[in-house]
Amino acid sequence: MMGRGDCAWGPGMVGGQYWQRGDGTPVTTLDQARARADVFASRLGLRVGEVMQFSKNFYAELKTPSGELATEILVDPADGDTGIEYGPAMMWNTDYGMHHRDQPQERPRISPDQAKDRAQQWLNDRGGGLTVGEADAFPGYYTLHTLRSGKITGMLSVDASTGAVWDHTWHGAYVATSEH
Structure with missing residues (x-):
């Protein structure tokens, strides 16, 4: 069992996904969502780019130190839980998703x-x-x-x-x- 604020990566965690428990405090602004995303991103050696607010969650894109897009995350407005976005970021992301690969990948076929x-x-x-x-x-x-x-x-x-x-x-x- 993970304690509050822990972040995990491993085969036992939802298909090997990153996830970080919030502190239970509601997240109501873009600045608060960015702060949660910053904590999550720093554990991965990434930085936060665009942050968006939707009626059901906050979304943030994470970038590599060189500025390339790395993955997408969600921040739960109810309690600040933060994790890799479900859908494409989990299933299709070849670097940070469930099917992440250690070998170099072929170039995408779709431009x-x-x-x-x-x-x-x-x-x-x-x-x-x-x-x-x-x-x-x-x-x-x-x-x-x-x-x-x-x-x-x-x-x-x-x-x-x-x-x-x-x-x-x-x-x-x-x-x-x-x-x-």
């Missing part, structure tokens, strides 16, 4: 432009008039904001090998973004 095209086609097939933003490259996949009239509504990801699309339905409604 950022192809990922954007696939994501847009996926949205078009479902109707609703949403468009996609730029494709941010994480190890093994891309994440894109979904937009309505140029304003963020959510996000989705595209697998860099297969082109499969995964909608981030767990966030709820978009509230705000903080970039540093």
Whole structure:
């Protein structure tokens, strides 16, 4: 059993995922979410990039010291629990996900432009008039904001090998973004 504030990596933890228990204090602002994300990121030797607030959680992208996108995490607003985002970050991330590999990987077969095209086609097939933003490259996949009239509504990801699309339905409604 882990104590409060512990962070674990290993085969016994939810498929080898990173997770950090919060202190039980609600997280209500982007600055508080960034502070939680900073603690989590520092344990991995990473730093926090964009932080977003949604109605159901806070989202943060983590970057390597050189500025490359590394993974995506969620901060639970109820208690500050922080962990690798479920979905693409767990399943498709070749460096920080469940299927992380120790050997060098082949280059992605899907380019950022192809990922954007696939994501847009996926949205078009479902109707609703949403468009996609730029494709941010994480190890093994891309994440894109979904937009309505140029304003963020959510996000989705595209697998860099297969082109499969995964909608981030767990966030709820978009509230705000903080970039540093």
